[in-house]
Amino acid sequence: MLERRCPPFAEEYTVKRGDTISSIAQEFNTTIGVIRFLNPTININRISVGQIICVPRRVPTPICPNGTIYTIKAGDTFYKIADEFDITVRELQLANPLVNPYNLVVGQKICIPKKPAPPPPPPAIPPCVDGTYYVIKAGDTFYSIANRFNVTLRDLEAANPGVDPNSLVVGRIICIPKKVVPPNTPPCPGGAYYTIQAGDTFFSIANRFNVTLRDLELANPGVDPTKLTIGQIICIPRKPRCPGGKIHVVVAGDTLFKLAQQYDVSFRALVDANPDIDIENLRIGQEICIPPYEPSELCPTGKTYVIMQGDTLTSIAEKFVVSATDILKYNPTMAPSEFIPGKRICIPPEVEV
Structure with a gap:
C-alpha cells in the first residue's frame, strides 16, 4: 500500500x-x-x-491557569474569539504564545485568559475642613509630615481616620489639619507636637522618637516628667543631624581619609559620626557629618595629625620638622607598627635650629 x-x-x-x-x-x-x-x-x-x-494534527492542550479552554470551530479567528469573550487580541495572543493565529485548525484547543479585574478605585479623599490637602511623597512618614507642618501626630491621625500611618502610598492625598495650639503649650521650633497617651513616659517617648531624654526635657522645660497627663501636649525636638559638627557635601575625589585630613579629625571619629554610609563608596552630593574637633588630653602641644595613606614615621617627622624619636615619645602608647592610616597622633614641637 x-x-x-x-x-x-x-x-x-x-x-x-x-x-x-x-x-x-x-x-x-x-x-x-x-x-x-x-x-x-x-x-x-x-x-x-x-x-x-x-x-x-494533534495539538496539546495549552496551559491555562485561571482561564478557560476553548475548541476552535469553523470560521473562528482570533479577532472573532477575542470579541466573543470581551478580551483584546493581544491578551489572547499572550495566553497562546505557541499558536499561529493565521493557521487555526478546527478542533484545536486554545486558552481564553481570564479577563483582568478592573483597577481598584482610588482611595477616598478625606474631608479637610479648614485644613490643607497634601500628596504623599517618597520617604514621607506621619512624623515627618507633622514636623513639616508643625501639627501634632494625634491631630494628623484624627484628620485621616482611613489612613494607615504604617502603610503610606506615594500619591495618596491626606489632610493636614489646621494648626491649633492650646494655651500653655511649649514652643517647639523645628520639632513636632505630641499628645500624651495612656502609659506614656518620657523614657518611652524618647525611645519611640529616637531622641535623648536630656533633649526631650530641654524641649519641655515646664513639664514635670513624673506627672504626665493624658491629652497633655509636649514638644518632640528634632534630632540634630550632626550635633556640634558641620555638614560636608561630597565632591569628586573625596574619600574619608582625605576628609579626616582636611578637617583634622580621626578616621574613627568620622566613621562613628556617619554610621549609615558606605566608607568605600562615597557618592557625589552625599552629606557627611564632620564631628567637632576634640583635642587629646594626652597631647600637651595640642597639635595633632591624622595619618594618611603612604605616610611613614620618617615622612611625618620630616613634614613637621621634628625627629621620629620625639614623635614616639609624644605617643607613648603606640608602637611604630601602629602608625597606620586613620590614626590620630600627637605632634611634638618643632626642633629649634
Whole structure:
C-alpha cells in the first residue's frame, strides 16, 4: 500500500481493528467532514484495517491557569474569539504564545485568559475642613509630615481616620489639619507636637522618637516628667543631624581619609559620626557629618595629625620638622607598627635650629 502524504496541519493515522470513521473523528476531536476534506480520494465510509488516512494534527492542550479552554470551530479567528469573550487580541495572543493565529485548525484547543479585574478605585479623599490637602511623597512618614507642618501626630491621625500611618502610598492625598495650639503649650521650633497617651513616659517617648531624654526635657522645660497627663501636649525636638559638627557635601575625589585630613579629625571619629554610609563608596552630593574637633588630653602641644595613606614615621617627622624619636615619645602608647592610616597622633614641637 502506497504511503500517503498529508498537509502540514495534518498527520497520518493507520486504521486499526474496530475503528470507524466516527470513532476516529472523536479520538482526534474533529468532525467526519474534516476527515473527508483531508482525504478527497478515499471513500471514508469503507475504510479497512492498515489503511493510512490523514487526520488533523494533534495539538496539546495549552496551559491555562485561571482561564478557560476553548475548541476552535469553523470560521473562528482570533479577532472573532477575542470579541466573543470581551478580551483584546493581544491578551489572547499572550495566553497562546505557541499558536499561529493565521493557521487555526478546527478542533484545536486554545486558552481564553481570564479577563483582568478592573483597577481598584482610588482611595477616598478625606474631608479637610479648614485644613490643607497634601500628596504623599517618597520617604514621607506621619512624623515627618507633622514636623513639616508643625501639627501634632494625634491631630494628623484624627484628620485621616482611613489612613494607615504604617502603610503610606506615594500619591495618596491626606489632610493636614489646621494648626491649633492650646494655651500653655511649649514652643517647639523645628520639632513636632505630641499628645500624651495612656502609659506614656518620657523614657518611652524618647525611645519611640529616637531622641535623648536630656533633649526631650530641654524641649519641655515646664513639664514635670513624673506627672504626665493624658491629652497633655509636649514638644518632640528634632534630632540634630550632626550635633556640634558641620555638614560636608561630597565632591569628586573625596574619600574619608582625605576628609579626616582636611578637617583634622580621626578616621574613627568620622566613621562613628556617619554610621549609615558606605566608607568605600562615597557618592557625589552625599552629606557627611564632620564631628567637632576634640583635642587629646594626652597631647600637651595640642597639635595633632591624622595619618594618611603612604605616610611613614620618617615622612611625618620630616613634614613637621621634628625627629621620629620625639614623635614616639609624644605617643607613648603606640608602637611604630601602629602608625597606620586613620590614626590620630600627637605632634611634638618643632626642633629649634
